[in-house]
Amino acid sequence: MGDNLLHKWFPNTERPLIISAPMFTVANGALAAAVTKAGGLGMVPAGMDPSATSPHLAALDEQLTIARRILEHNNSPSDNKNPLPIGVGFLMLLATPEAYRANALPILLKHRPAFVWLFGSDPSSYGPLVALFRQAGAQWGLKVFVQVGTVAAAWQVVRCGADVVVAQGSDAGGHQFAAAASVVTLVPEIADMLRNEAEFRGREVAVVAAGGVVDGRGVAAALALGADAVAMGTRFMTCPEADSNPFVRKAILSTSDGGATTTRSSMNDAIMGYPTWSKLYAGRTILHSGLEDIENGVPIEKVHDSFKKAVAEGDETRMVTFAGTGVGLAHKSQPAGEIVHEVRAEALAIIAKLRGNSYS
Numbered sequence: 001m002g003d004n005l006l007h008k009w010f011p012n013t014e015r016p017l018i019i020s021a022p023m024f025t026v027a028n029g030a031l032a033a034a035v036t037k038a039g040g041l042g043m044v045p046a047g048m049d050p051s052a053t054s055p056h057l058a059a060l061d062e063q064l065t066i067a068r069r070i071l072e073h074n075n076s077p078s079d080n081k082n083p084l085p086i087g088v089g090f091l092m093l094l095a096t097p098e099a100y101r102a103n104a105l106p107i108l109l110k111h112r113p114a115f116v117w118l119f120g121s122d123p124s125s126y127g128p129l130v131a132l133f134r135q136a137g138a139q140w141g142l143k144v145f146v147q148v149g150t151v152a153a154a155w156q157v158v159r160c161g162a163d164v165v166v167a168q169g170s171d172a173g174g175h176q177f178a179a180a181a182s183v184v185t186l187v188p189e190i191a192d193m194l195r196n197e198a199e200f201r202g203r204e205v206a207v208v209a210a211g212g213v214v215d216g217r218g219v220a221a222a223l224a225l226g227a228d229a230v231a232m233g234t235r236f237m238t239c240p241e242a243d244s245n246p247f248v249r250k251a252i253l254s255t256s257d258g259g260a261t262t263t264r265s266s267m268n269d270a271i272m273g274y275p276t277w278s279k280l281y282a283g284r285t286i287l288h289s290g291l292e293d294i295e296n297g298v299p300i301e302k303v304h305d306s307f308k309k310a311v312a313e314g315d316e317t318r319m320v321t322f323a324g325t326g327v328g329l330a331h332k333s334q335p336a337g338e339i340v341h342e343v344r345a346e347a348l349a350i351i352a353k354l355r356g357n358s359y360s
Contacts, residue, residue, distance in 0.1 A: 005206040006164070006228045009143055010114060012085055014039030016219050016347050018340050019208060021233035022089020022117055023174065024048070026248075029066030029086075031241040031336050036071060036085045038340035041229075043117060048091035048275075050099040057103055060088065064111040083114045083140045092121035093275060097128045105136050115143040117166065120175070122280065123153035127160040134161060145208065149177025154190045155197070164206045165190055166231060170264070171212030171284075173234045173324035178266060178282040183209045183222060191226030214326035216346020220354075223347070232343070234324045238333040249333065251286050251321040258325035262286050267294050268320050271307050286321045 006017050020027060020035040022043040032042025044063045047056025067086050068074070088108065090100075108116070116133050118126060123146075130144050146157040147166035154165045167190050168176050169183035180186065187209045194200050194207070209227035213219060214235050222230045236242060238249045255261050264282045269275065271290040277283075285291075289310075293303045310318035334342070 004228050005204055006208075009141070009163075009206075010041060010085065012039075013041060014344065016223055016344060017041065017229035018219065018343055019043065019087070019229055019231040020236050020336065021174075021210065021231045022046075022087065023233050023237065023242075024089075024091060026237055026242050026244050027089075028241070028243050029063035029068075030070060031236065031239060032063070032086050033067040033070035034239075034241055034336035035236075035340055036067075038337035039344070040340045041085065041087055041114070042067070042336075043087040043089050044113075046088050046090045046104065048093045048120065050090075050094060050096070050103050052103050054103060057107060060104075061107050061110070064088070064107070064113065068111065081140070083112045083142070086111075086113050087115045087117050087145070088113045089117040089119070092118055092126075092129065093277065095121050095125070095129060097132050100129065101132060101136075105132075108133075108136060108142075112137070112140050113142070115145055115164070117145040117147065119147035119166075120277065120281070122278070123148060123156040123160075126157050126162070130157075130161040134163075147210070149180035149186070151186070151189050151193055153177070155193060158194065158200060158203070158205055162205070164208055165194075166208045166210050167227070169209070169211030171258075171325040172210055173262070173284050173327070174322040175277060175281050175283045176211070176264070178264070178280060183211050183213070183225060183227075187222065187225040187227050212324055212326045214324075214329040216343045216348075216350055218326070219343055219347035220350040223351070232339075234327055235330045235339060235343075236336055237323070238330060239336045239339065240333060241336050245319075247316045247319050248321050251316070251319070252323055252327055252330055253333065255286055255323065256328035258323070258327040258329075262323055262325055262327060263291065265291055265294075267291065267300070268322075270300050271303050272320055273304050273308070283322060284324060286323050286327065288320055289318045290320065 018040040035042035143163040145164040146162040206228040209222035210231040
């Protein structure tokens with residue numbers, strides 16, 4: 001598979017590298033540690049609230065502590081060569097450098113994660129935040145990943161100093177760019193841009209493919225497209241280690257034909273009553289009654305009220321389950337480490353088979 005920047009930066013990983021996505025309310029320290037122990041890179045979500053009293057940051061501290069304990073990782077404050085082999089995913093909707101400097105950096109300095117993953121802000125605004133995290137983690141080599149959905153956004157965040165571009169295609173579950181291509185064209189075009197742009201020559205920038213990758217076939221394809229690694233979310237949502245609600249596990253394992261049974265919409269957050277993301281973003285979910293109501297002209301206030309009532313009464317038809325189009329390939333609940341080993345083995349077998357075939 002040739003040289004690989006991510007394997008160079010994270011030498012304890014195995015190739016092809018599989019990263020568990022930093023799914024807010026789903027991923028946790030146990031899931032992240034299991035993925036890392038299997039040779040991947042696990043992630044813990046930091047949420048979207050960087051305030052001094054943030055429950056999201058309190059949970060981050062707790063989950064990083066859990067991951068450290070499972071991994072038996074005891075790096076001291078003076079140990080700059082042994083970062084915690086876990087990533088931290090920040091949703092930057094409420095991002096200000098001042099808030100993150102005051103409230104998030106102390107947690108990073110305490111645990112020394114190997115990388116941070118930023119998502120949810122305007123791509124042109126990442127410069128001060130990338131600089132903040134890189135400077136704070138320079139002693140132990142902290143890398144900064146930024147998730148994007150377009151080539152233009154990738155260009156912007158690399159100019160801002162990102163070490164890794166997470167190229168999230170439109171097949172992804174959860175929040176994503178409202179205007180995006182699938183990884184089939186997004187990843188190679190970003191890879192070409194990084195290779196051909198004069199201002200990026202000499203820069204070491206890795207590309208991670210995300211969106212629609214569920215098994216070894218997707219991993220092998222992503223590598224062929226030019227990715228250094230893949231990130232997976234939907235398949236990990238049914239792991240026993242995950243914090244997914246029971247209805248989420250049930251919905252994912254019972255849904256097939258993801259192109260027809262999932263849809264992208266900017267209305268899911270409003271239906272649930274959460275802060276609305278900017279128009280740059282949409283979210284892919286399994287089809288639910290709330291979206292049908294919106295299409296039929298029901299006012300958002302009434303749809304939200306119906307959602308709240310459904311939550312109280314356990315009406316699963318109105319629950320919002322974020323999932324990608326690959327949901328039909330997630331057939332059973334498996335431990336996270338088992339998924340990593342299985343998917344890696346599938347990918348390696350496919351690569352070996354293709355190498356052995358003759359097309360002449």
